[in-house]
Amino acid sequence: MAYVAVKGGERAITNAHRWLAEDRRGDPAVPEIEVDQIREQLSLSIDRVMSEGSCYDRDLAALAVKQARGDLPEAIFLTRAYRTTLPRFGASLPLETGQMAVRRRVSAAFKDIPGGQVLGPTFDYTHRLLDFTLAANGETPVEGALEAEEPQAYPMATIASVFAHEDLLEPDHRTEDAPPPFDLTREPMAFPAGRDQRLQALARGDEGFLLSLAYSSQRGWGSTHPLCAEIRLGEVAVEFVPDELGFAIEIGELSLTECQMISTGAGGVDAAPQFTRGYGLTFGHCERKAMSMAIVDRALRDAAAGEASAPVQDEEFVLYHSDNVEASGFVQHLKLPHYVDFQADLQLIRRLRHEYAERQAAMKEAAE
Amino acid sequence: MTAGTNEPERYYNYAYLDEQTKRMIRRAILKALAIPGYQAPFGSREMPVPYGWGTGGIQLTAAIIGPDDVYKCIDQGADDTTNAVSIRKFFAQVADVATTEDTAAATIIQTRHRIPEQGLKEGQVLVFQVPQPEPLRGLEARETETRAMHAYEEYGLQYVSLYESVATYGRIASTVGYPTMIDERYLMSPSPIPKFDNPKLDDNPAILLFGAGREKRIYAVPPYTRVRSLDFDDYPFETQTWEEDCALCGATESYLDEVVLDDSGERMFVCSDSSFCGDRRAAGHAGSMAGHQLASLDKEPA
Amino acid sequence: MSIAFDLARVSAGFADPTCESQQVFRKLMDAMARPGTLHDLSVAPDAPMGLDRAAGAVALTLFDFETTVWLDPALRTEAVEGWLRFHCGAPFVADPQQAAFAVVTDLAAAPALSAFNAGDAKYPDRSTTLVIQLPSLETGPPATLTGPGIKSKATLSLDGLRPDFWAEVQDNHARFQFGVDLIFVAGDRLTALPRSTRVVPEGD
Incomplete structure (x- = not known):
């Protein structure tokens, strides 16, 4: 009986949890996957969970992926619900991505740039042919990458430095006395959104949503004609100034992907024409996300300039709908019982139908 | 404590x-x-x-x-x-x-x-x-707009919407x-x-x-x-009513849920408020289908 | 936070912050929901000199690093500031317009209610809540209260108000949705008057 299923109660919930655990484990004849295997071998899943989960912890992300049976939005939700309970000791100094120990850096704007093009670990030029040797049991032989002939430049010049002496690229406006950045995890979204709020929301935003928005912009729905000036992947030190010391100490390092998109800016009465920027940053290696974020960031600047016409340029539309923890919860809450609401709708429809039938009957009578 | x-x-x-x-x-x-x-x-x-x-x-x-x-x-x-x-x-x-x-x-x-x-x-x-x-929100998607409407007490849009409902359905159709x-x-x-x-x-x-x-x-x-x-003088606010009573406790003035009993359209109406219904039954009230197995499901199975 | 203070001279806060702040908050919530009702806060620890126990309890329950606090000059002592800084971590502000909370123990000398932040048309919640310490909440001339939270009407007899204070409160109510909200404390007792309450002093 359907009614019994709805009025399931505590026993039904407990049983559902047991069944879920059983399904998560799969065939017990197959060895259980270890959290460290997930961490090491599904590393791009880990990177996405850390980015959108707003919590840099590879082991925790691996646990979340395991518990979520590989469902990444579910793993992101688990991570968020955990991080929100953590005490906050303070804020680090701004990360200096210019000081990144670079593993990958490419620019599409120039054939060569100072520091060179460094492909790094990328899928880009792999042929997308299933590699059946990976399916074979046992160890897959890995040939290590060859050493570069010349040591890589450190620090590697950023795209901004390439433009520095020509003033062609708008500078980053970060002043020493700037107020602390907006923090979405402490206060709700407010509009018009500052760029700090926008970037934080995008960094936490769903990769698929941002990817599609960025794509829509490329196809002409609010086009910004983006050009990928630089993507860099590597490790950056995190520095923190403890109150009791009064000077910065290094407390760890993060793997980051950074993307700078540039678009032409026509300038104005008070501003010379210049390239403008869109910015993307993620934990780990999330290149698709970082590029999408940079395009959407740039497109949303048109909203501030009052030129919004496409979805990607509408900050309320983009920022209110980018969070997959919110979106997933609300879409899926439709599974909860709504029979009180539905009873109200049923009543209304029945009454309207009754009135309709009466009107039809009256018209028929009048016609006869 | x-x-x-x-x-x-x-x-x-x-x-x-x-x-x-x-x-x-x-x-x-x-x-x-x-x-x-x-x-x-x-x-x-x-x-x-x-x-x-x-x-x-x-x-x-x-x-x-x-x-x-x-x-x-x-x-x-x-x-x-x-x-x-x-x-x-x-x-x-x-x-x-x-x-x-x-x-x-x-x-x-x-x-x-x-x-x-x-x-x-x-x-x-x-x-x-x-x-x-x-x-x-159903009338205006933008938070920036609706917040301004509350700030300046501009609720005309809401009344227009209710009026349109009257024009379309002959009543305020919000349920x-x-x-x-x-x-x-x-x-x-x-x-x-x-x-x-x-x-x-x-x-x-x-x-x-x-x-x-x-x-x-x-x-x-x-x-x-x-x-x-909200309502209009000629279309005053009214609540839902049922022709049926609660089949379990006989309540005449509670909100009822409709329970489908079989494939042939057989149904019963029961109180949505399970605690209210249970209290009434405990006090000796009975509806037309008192004793139906649904009544025993109100409390957690032991 | 660079201002040093002597920990040994900071008196105790809540013994069990989780439990006690919950108890105090429920009374505060009830007070704000039912204007003019009196509540007992004797669960709270002693506050430093100048602050009554109820005033200290409100501070320990509501203030933290996210709330700006304005203190009247009588409270700008090492004992009070050190206590609030240690237990709440709240930043102090000198401008009443910047204050999320204001603590007033010398009402006669305090700025007008209109000097505090009355909120924004779109965000009227971004306004100052004043904690006003009085000699008594029960022995003054009675005033009649009506409005949300009050079944027909209520009476409140605050003692130690400055002349024309009720006129300020009436002006504060008249500009609803703008306005400040008031929490009154005396000894272990507390009551509240949100901006939504209409006040008429008896005899008016």
Whole structure:
């Protein structure tokens, strides 16, 4: 009986949890996957969970992926619900991505740039042919990458430095006395959104949503004609100034992907024409996300300039709908019982139908 | 004080939220009470249940609950719907509170989509889970616009919409989440309760708190506050009525759910408020299908 | 936070912050929901000199690093500031317009209610809540209260108000949705008057 299923109660919930655990484990004849295997071998899943989960912890992300049976939005939700309970000791100094120990850096704007093009670990030029040797049991032989002939430049010049002496690229406006950045995890979204709020929301935003928005912009729905000036992947030190010391100490390092998109800016009465920027940053290696974020960031600047016409340029539309923890919860809450609401709708429809039938009957009578 | 509060081995803080988050929510509650019907933004946190599943109500409850409270949680009016069971269990675990299904015995009642049939009393707090706090959202998608409408008390759009409903359907066709005016100042969504429950909001002795976790808003109606359901002189506000009575307890004036019994269109109507219905049956009231197996499902299986 | 203070001279806060702040908050919530009702806060610890126990309890329950606090000059002592800084971590502000909370113990000398932040048309909650310490909440001339939270009407007899204070409160109510909200404390007792309450002093 359907009614019994709805009025399931505590026993039904407990049983559902047991069944879920059983399904998560799969065939017990197959060895259980270890959290460290997930961490090491599904590393791009880990990177996405850390980015959108707003919590840099590879082991925790691996646990979340395991518990979520590989469902990444579910793993992101688990991570968020955990991080929100953590005490906050303070804020680090701004990360200096210019000081990144670079593993990958490419620019599409120039054939060569100072520091060179460094492909790094990328899928880009792999042929997308299933590699059946990976399916074979046992160890897959890995040939290590060859050493570069010349040591890589450190620090590697950023795209901004390439433009520095020509003033062609708008500078980053970060002043020493700037107020602390907006923090979405402490206060709700407010509009018009500052760029700090926008970037934080995008960094936490769903990769698929941002990817599609960025794509829509490329196809002409609010086009910004983006050009990928630089993507860099590597490790950056995190520095923190403890109150009791009064000077910065290094407390760890993060793997980051950074993307700078540039678009032409026509300038104005008070501003010379210049390239403008869109910015993307993620934990780990999330290149698709970082590029999408940079395009959407740039497109949303048109909203501030009052030129919004496409979805990607509408900050309320983009920022209110980018969070997959919110979106997933609300879409899926439709599974909860709504029979009180539905009873109200049923009543209304029945009454309207009754009135309709009466009107039809009256018209028929009048016609006869 | 119940033993166990703040045990060092407790993995999460008492009532789950950290103290700083509780303070932030508490401050928002005070402002919401001071400005009845106004939607106060708050720094809603991720909860261990999904957004849309009661995170606003859970955060409100977590911010106010103490070990001396008696907690009741209902969904669709019933104590034994799965999500209500799940949330009630959560607070029994993290807040060491006694739980009850008895409306009169509860100090905090958390609800989704209903107000209990039994009248509330002074000292009780009714916490509503709210999916969409903005009554105007269906008419205007932009928060920047609707916030300005509330700021300048420009509610013409709402009246136009009700008028259009009259023109189309011959009546105000809104059935749940029927818009209310709080103390003649703020337009407020009562959350998706059926309009049957709207009159219970008016002049209620209990504190009514509304929490929208995903939308990050808290609002409130203090006790004994005037809550008016919008209408027109020639189309006055009216609530739902049924031709049927509750098949289990015979109640004639409660909100009824329709239960489909078989494939041939056979159905029965029963009280949505399971505690109210159970109390009536215990007091000897009987409906046309008293003794039906549904009656035994109201309480948790042993 | 660079201002040093002597920990040994900071008196205790809540013994069990989780439990006690919850108890105090429920009374505060009830007070704000039912204007003019009196509540007992004897659960709270002693506050430093100059602050009554109820005033200290409100501070420990609501103030933290996210709330700006304005103190009246009588409270700008090492004992009070050190206590609030240690237990709440709240930043102090000198401008009443910047204050999320204001603590007033010398009402006669305090700025007008209109000097504090009355909120924004779109965000009227971004306004100052004043905690006003009086000699008594029960022995003054009675005033009649009506409005949300009050069944027909209520009476409140605050003692130690400055002349024309009720006129300020009436002006504060008249500009609803703008306005400040008031928490009154005396000894262990507390009551509240949100901006939504209409007040008429008896005899008016």
